[in-house]
Amino acid sequence: MRDCEPRNFLQACLLLLLQERPDHGYELTERLKSVSDADSDSSGVYRALRGLEQRGMVRSSWSTSSAGPARRTYELTPAGAAALGRHARSLKATRDVLDGFLVRYERSSDSMESASSAPPGAVDGRGERERPGQVGALDSAGLSAWPVPGNGLRSPGER
Numbered sequence: 001m002r003d004c005e006p007r008n009f010l011q012a013c014l015l016l017l018l019q020e021r022p023d024h025g026y027e028l029t030e031r032l033k034s035v036s037d038a039d040s041d042s043s044g045v046y047r048a049l050r051g052l053e054q055r056g057m058v059r060s061s062w063s064t065s066s067a068g069p070a071r072r073t074y075e076l077t078p079a080g081a082a083a084l085g086r087h088a089r090s091l092k093a094t095r096d097v098l099d100g101f102l103v104r105y106e107r108s109s110d111s112m113e114s115a116s117s118a119p120p121g122a123v124d125g126r127g128e129r130e131r132p133g134q135v136g137a138l139d140s141a142g143l144s145a146w147p148v149p150g151n152g153l154r155s156p157g158e159r
Contacts, residue, residue, distance in 0.1 A: 005036075006094055009036065010032075010036070010045070010048050011048050011051070011052060011087070012087035012088075012091065013035045014045070014052065015057065015058075015076060015081075015083060015087065016084060017032065018058060018074055018075060018076040022074060022075035022076075023073065024073055024074070025045060025046050028074065029042045052080065056077060057079050058075060059075055060073060060074045061073055061075075
């Protein structure tokens with residue numbers, strides 16, 4: 001999994017896949033590639049499935065086939081469906097926070113690029129002289145920028 005993926009994302013993905021249809025562990029590992037770009041480690045998938053089953057979020061049963069050995073089929077339980085809903089709400093809240101972060105990052109990057117192209121001491125859009133390394137105290141929407149050394153803003157708790 002990627003460094004920035006939310007906690008328990010594998011479990012949320014497995015619950016989503018099982019909401020779509022019951023399946024075997026191997027097929028879940030393969031289908032997981034369509035939901036997450038993480039490297040699907042089959043042993044991690046099986047550990048997660050066992051943990052979900054122990055917590056009552058999935059149940060499994062053995063199915064036999066004339067073409068091969070018996071295989072365990074996993075299906076979502078009502079408790080698993082409720083947990084999936086909680087995961088989805090949490091992921092949406094995380095997405096909203098990340099969107100806000102990325103908007104600020106892009107503004108900051110744009111601001112830094114335009115500041116680096118302006119000569120030191122140039123006048124900014126508000127008629128104020130910019131200092132090298134200064135990030136404007138207000139962004140285009142009039143929101144306070146994050147405190148950055150040299151821009152005169154203070155972190156919460158600073159005097």
